[in-house]
Amino acid sequence: xxxxxxxxxxxxxxxxxxxxxxxxxxxxxxxxxxxxxxxxxxxxxxxxxxxxxxxxxxxxxxxxxxxxxxxxxxxxxxxxxxxxxxxxxxxxxxxxxxxxxxxxxxxxxxxxxxxxxxxxxxxxxxxxxxxxxxxxxxxxxxxxxxxxxxxxxxxx
Numbered sequence: 001x002x003x004x005x006x007x008x009x010x011x012x013x014x015x016x017x018x019x020x021x022x023x024x025x026x027x028x029x030x031x032x033x034x035x036x037x038x039x040x041x042x043x044x045x046x047x048x049x050x051x052x053x054x055x056x057x058x059x060x061x062x063x064x065x066x067x068x069x070x071x072x073x074x075x076x077x078x079x080x081x082x083x084x085x086x087x088x089x090x091x092x093x094x095x096x097x098x099x100x101x102x103x104x105x106x107x108x109x110x111x112x113x114x115x116x117x118x119x120x121x122x123x124x125x126x127x128x129x130x131x132x133x134x135x136x137x138x139x140x141x142x143x144x145x146x147x148x149x150x151x152x153x154x155x156x
């Protein structure tokens with residue numbers, strides 16, 4: 001269900017996507033509200049689930065995670081047990097930043113981040129291939145990120 005958002009809500013959300021640590025007083029000033037009204041709206045957005053969480057965006061390379069890849073995975077059969085076992089195994093893998101169930105000629109798309117090619121080889125050839133129900137794995141290494149996730153496009 002889509003939350004009912006007005007122009008001020010959208011402006012607040014846009015500011016928060018750029019700076020989740022912004023003080024309520026500063027946010028209120030940017031969207032032309034009193035701090036109390038801004039805090040009330042912020043709480044309403046959090047309670048409605050529009051704001052899922054606050055987080056920091058980390059630089060993987062600065063943390064020694066220099067290899068990024070997208071991995072397409074097909075599983076043996078589309079049974080509930082095989083799918084649940086694969087999903088549980090993927091949730092436990094720290095290399096996997098995100099996992100999506102897909103349509104088309106693949107079942108899952110993984111976003112993977114590791115230290116180096118040796119770590120990627122270990123993950124893809126020893127870990128991933130051995131997970132429950134895995135039939136086929138196809139990987140693409142990221143050479144350069146032209147555009148990173150900058151948040152949702154909010155039209156105010």
